[in-house]
Amino acid sequence: MFFPEEMIEVELIVPEENAVAVTNMLAEEGVFHQVDAGYVKSNEEAGPAVAASDWQQRASAFAALERRLLTIMDVLGVEEGVPLPDSDAITDVEAVRPDVERLEKQVQDVTGDLEAEQKRREQLQSYIQQLEPIKQVEVPVNLLRHPSYVFSVLGIIPEDHLTRLETSLTHIPFVLVTLLKDNRRAVVVLAGMQQHADILDRAARSAYLNPLNLPDEYQGTPQQIIDALQAEIAQMHQHAVEREGAISELRKQHQEQLQTLLWRVRTGRLLSDALARVGRLRYTCLIVGWVPTARLDALTQQLKQVTDDVLIETTPVSRSHAGQDVPVALKSPGILGAFRVLVTIYGRPRYEEIDPTIFIAVTFPLLFGAMFGDVGHGLLLALLGGLLASRKVRALRGLAELGPIIIICGLVAAVFGLLYGSVFGVEGILPALWFRPLDNIMSILTTTIGAGVVLLSLGFILGIINACVARDWGALIVGHNGIAGATLYWSLLGIAVQLILGKQVVPIPVLIVLAALAGVAVMFSEVLQRLIDGHRPLIEGGVVTYVVQAVFEMADTLISILSNTLSYVRVGAFAVAHAGLSAVFFILAEMISPAHGVGYWIVVVLGNVFIIGFEGLIVGIQTLRLEYYEFFSKFFKGGGLQYAPLVSLSKRGSK
């Protein structure tokens, strides 16, 4: 529960002929996180073995077939469907290719070259668009395109480029007339003197003004050419209507076959990809990956059922020597899983790191509840969480993952509401089982600082445990969050508490000596860590620079210690603000309707909605901040590799 799931490295050596069956089985089981072993090759020429590059080629071939199938399905309007239960076995590419080609041909026979036809239609439309603004000109187009005495261009330009084109020609006389603007493009005529033809031409080209390039076959006035073009488009449209019936027929005939083919091809691609990452020895194959240790026995049994000739080598990996290539599977049972999202937003734990999910699952609702303590608001928030989790409101489905967190936070806030004696901001109905924050401001503030001290101390302890597990002795002994950092913190805390309370449990001189020793260790932690870890040189860039840097870092550490602790004051401050804000709304309501009429209740209801929505959000963010900055920064680095097992498509579909 405290660490990511224990993983074990598994090497499977299987006869070449069983490689496909074993890979199939691994995908079926869905627990094997495969690692690329394609770099392993036999020194001798492999006999009948299929090289990894062949599987790579097959994967590419499957991918190409998949794209072709998707194109056919797109043209026919066929949905992808879902993977069939029996579609998990790998198929030979050549067994599927003829079917795909036959279907492709059938579709092409009916549709013709749709792409070419579409382009042709767009081109004709473009001619019409360019001719439209000058259709009333009763002059043959040929004369407009080749004037004798002026330079002119009629064409289309992206609308965004118009102003720039004008700017680029400010130093010569010219005329730029926009005839039509449509779909972020403009039909324009650019004209100027022949002696400036070079400049005008360069400007037009660089502004992407594409001149009208009507083929010579179109003769006559603009209106005559437009009529001819429209007739051609109408003819093409008639062909399209006739074709639609045939497409519909094809869809009915081949829908099921296309869907089956698609999922067979996809399975082929998935498994070929996996097989391309298998290492090739002379007669055997090497499949390497990671499995959760708890699942190893079950997987071994399944493997033995596929073939008795499989050799399974396992390498347990200790957390202290785990590299970053060990995948991290987080196991957070039940409701704890809901809080995992708050951890993974910050980072995925490394294999050797404590998974902070359980700590955030406990501390997050407590901090939230303490800041938002109110029976009524808490229960309403819990109801809202329930609504989110139920996924009944389509618009809120994206937030469903947060539902359980909001439910728990709402319930804890309700419990704190009982402790504070607050319901919907009214503080006279329920007795306070603990105390009312607004009447005991100093008590709530000191209590929350105390809670902060406990949490920060826990952070230091977890940091020390992490350093121990990772055997990072330097960080453990003299690190800012190691023993030295914790000793400095606790010593300074001890001095402060004893001075404030006027009591002495541990002699202050002893604490001063401890703080000084720990302070020196923290100040020179970089050098000391390099010394302990055996890294050289101890100091880079000069002793003086280093000492100056160390002094500043020490100052920074002391400020951090103080600010991290005082940061928890906000918990108390928000508890007070919550009660204060509620009181403000009651005062406002009283001012609007002293006789407690409709206006009074409208303000009260709106005020409560505001508190639940706005203040709830702010409190949530503040809680997250306390967790991430103050708590996590003491022990959690993150950056672990996600556990992504090979899973068959049908299994994915069923999930």
Added chain:
Amino acid sequence: MGGGDVSEYAAIHARVRAMYAAMLSSETWRDLCGASDLTSLIDLLKETAYGPYIAEVEDSRLTPRRTAYQIRKHLAAAFDAIVQLTPAPTRSLVNRLCRRYEVDNLKALLRGIENNTPWEQVNFVLFPLGAFTELPGQEMVEAESVAAAVDLLQGTSYYDTLSHAMKRYAEEQSLFPLEVALDLAYWRDLWRNVGQLSNASRMPGRRVVGSQLDANNLLWAIRYRVNHRLSEEEIINYTLPFGYRVRDEDIRAIAAGADIASIVSRIYPEMGDVTSLLREPQSGIPELEVQLQRYNASVYHNAFLGYPFHIGIPAAYLLLAEMEIQDLTLLLEAKSAQLPLERFQPHLLVGCISEQR
């Protein structure tokens, strides 16, 4: 600067602050720059936030290009995280910032097609955008021609721009008009989007995005004039009339043949001696580019100061993260070629540069 901005940006602000704090520290940069060879550099990188992405690939396959591809996944993940947390009205800006990598990918794909480079090689030059991209990369590279590849883009936001520019490609058989058209369309769209931001976000958004736009626009104008020797009207048409500090008059003056150094000095008085820098334009322009980018890095860092609830902070972080990756890519190439520190350090944007200042 109302409560709406505070509530909308609080979560993303907290997240981005955490990501900003996780960027490579000066100590880490010092270690990385001092790595004895490529293998040690990669080993050091494995201990950073880039580690999980590098660990996805077997050590023996980690060439500089492949490693650079893997570390770019970190930026893709950052985009993913930020897009999800960005409030809906400004999410389109973050998406558009991400689209610049798609534009670069598109250019790389077109170059791959023209040079007949196989997909396996082109793939690792691309920015790994995952689900963010609408480009059918492999199909495009496997298409027979640039025209066929552009046809495959139908339905995407690039089709209109490219299909219009294809006329010039057909005439000139050069990718230049296509690439310029893509750049201009991208920046016009992005700038339009910045103008539509809420009041609190518009100014910081303009400062961050506009600073990057300024550097690009200025360098385009200078390069078109000095390297490509284009005419005044072409330079104007291939550049943009807006920006944050660079005005249209500046671009037009450069296009018309005015002294470049004095224009750059006036726009960026903090930049130092630009005249001597541009005395040798061929070597001076790349150096000017580095200085502009470093200036922009300081703008992005400054975005984290002051009122925090606006889009400027996520945008600045993403641009800084991109610079960090640019530097790491350069470092990988440098260590692979066994270049000494003094050869590559002048080209770094955010890493190992404190000693030079």
